[in-house]
Amino acid sequence: MNEILNMTMNEMAGASFDCECGHHHTFGIEHLAIGKGTLPKLVEFAAAFKDRPVTMISDNHTFEAAGKKALQLMEDDGFDVNSYVFQTGDGILIPDESVVGRVMMELRPGTGLIVAVGSGTLNDTAKFVSSRTGIPYIIVCTAPSMDGYVADGAPLIREGKKISFVATFPYGVVGDTDIMKEAPMRLIHAGFGDVIGKMTALADWYLAREIAGDECCETCVILVKRALEKVVDHAEGIAKREEEAILYLIEALMLTGVAMALVGISRPASGAEHMLSHYWEMDFIAKKKFPELHGIKVGIATPIIAEVFEMMEDDIPDCVQDLSPSREEVERLLSIAGAPVLPSEVGIDRDLFYYSMLNAYTVRDRYSILELAVQKGRMEEIAEKITKRIYGD
Numbered sequence: 001m002n003e004i005l006n007m008t009m010n011e012m013a014g015a016s017f018d019c020e021c022g023h024h025h026t027f028g029i030e031h032l033a034i035g036k037g038t039l040p041k042l043v044e045f046a047a048a049f050k051d052r053p054v055t056m057i058s059d060n061h062t063f064e065a066a067g068k069k070a071l072q073l074m075e076d077d078g079f080d081v082n083s084y085v086f087q088t089g090d091g092i093l094i095p096d097e098s099v100v101g102r103v104m105m106e107l108r109p110g111t112g113l114i115v116a117v118g119s120g121t122l123n124d125t126a127k128f129v130s131s132r133t134g135i136p137y138i139i140v141c142t143a144p145s146m147d148g149y150v151a152d153g154a155p156l157i158r159e160g161k162k163i164s165f166v167a168t169f170p171y172g173v174v175g176d177t178d179i180m181k182e183a184p185m186r187l188i189h190a191g192f193g194d195v196i197g198k199m200t201a202l203a204d205w206y207l208a209r210e211i212a213g214d215e216c217c218e219t220c221v222i223l224v225k226r227a228l229e230k231v232v233d234h235a236e237g238i239a240k241r242e243e244e245a246i247l248y249l250i251e252a253l254m255l256t257g258v259a260m261a262l263v264g265i266s267r268p269a270s271g272a273e274h275m276l277s278h279y280w281e282m283d284f285i286a287k288k289k290f291p292e293l294h295g296i297k298v299g300i301a302t303p304i305i306a307e308v309f310e311m312m313e314d315d316i317p318d319c320v321q322d323l324s325p326s327r328e329e330v331e332r333l334l335s336i337a338g339a340p341v342l343p344s345e346v347g348i349d350r351d352l353f354y355y356s357m358l359n360a361y362t363v364r365d366r367y368s369i370l371e372l373a374v375q376k377g378r379m380e381e382i383a384e385k386i387t388k389r390i391y392g393d
């Protein structure tokens with residue numbers, strides 16, 4: 001029935017099973033190689049496309065981290081690779097029209113495979129181009145910074161606005177933990193924040209099941225919960241870059257992706273904490289400010305949403321209460337991992353914070369604790385209290 005719960009992560013590639021939730025789930029990614037020293041698997045996964053040109057994309061950071069080695073492995077094996085390296089200096093690449101366009105221009109006629117070496121932006125760009133051209137892509141992950149490796153959505157910036165495009169799953173994912181654990185600490189903290197966000201995301205999923213009658217797959221809840229617990233138990237190791245802690249973090253980011261892919265929605269990974277984060281991000285982008293890394297914002301939003309759950313405790317079912325974390329616990333985890341805790345730490349001012357509390361529920365049509373607070377007429381009082389606690393009177 002739910003045999004996926006007994007599989008190792010790499011065994012999940014191509015999984016297909018009847019689930020207790022009544023649905024038949026399939027996981028459409030052909031190849032997964034997550035673990036120590038898995039980079040050479042790239043050549044094995046790409047073998048089916050050896051007779052055609054390959055385009056590899058990276059930026060100056062990710063080329064150094066993994067691209068150079070990946071290119072060498074493919075060329076030594078006889079692949080015809082056009083490697084394009086975005087030069088960003090010390091800055092980071094923003095996935096907008098020019099980046100997507102540039103990748104299109106690097107595709108030679110008859111290209112059989114795209115290999116993206118990177119994390120957020122390069123992954124999203126390759127995913128989008130792959131979905132529109134039909135050319136499969138393999139992602140070589142360079143940082144445990146978000147849960148979008150095993151996902152089919154591509155958030156991109158168009159005319160200064162972030163849009164979530166429906167794209168496609170990768171053909172293969174190569175996550176060599178020897179490479180990923182060397183990522184800049186800020187990216188590791190971002191991944192940690194994105195995983196910590198599952199604490200409130202899962203509580204929101206139960207809430208939506210109980211109150212709004214949404215479908216909820218218990219197998220996926222278990223998959224995410226188990227991975228989350230390991231990360232929580234090793235939060236201290238994140239700050240010290242301990243190998244085990246980083247491995248659990250990578251595993252949790254990938255398994256969350258698997259859970260989303262199985263149910264075909266982002267429910268297992270994203271609840272009210274993502275809406276709050278998204279609201280801040282839209283404001284930052286509109287003001288042409290650096291929008292901060294996704295997971296950093298999600299991490300900061302999580303204790304705030306946990307506090308909303310606490311304030312709404314009389315209105316929520318017991319099973320939701322059991323699953324929702326306390327604000328203190330989430331704040332403790334973020335701080336022992338060394339990640340930012342307060343919205344003021346990333347430039348979210350009092351006004352933006354207050355209005356985000358009132359309006360974040362409108363970001364998407366998804367039932368969450370914020371919508372319940374609005375329905376019960378409590379949102380303003382909650383927004384005022386939390387704003388005062390964080391920013392003072």
Ligand SMILES: [Zn+2]
Pocket residue numbers: 146147194269270274294298
């Ligand atoms: Zn996320």
Ligand SMILES: [Zn+2]
Pocket residue numbers: 019020021022023025217218219220
């Ligand atoms: Zn299911």
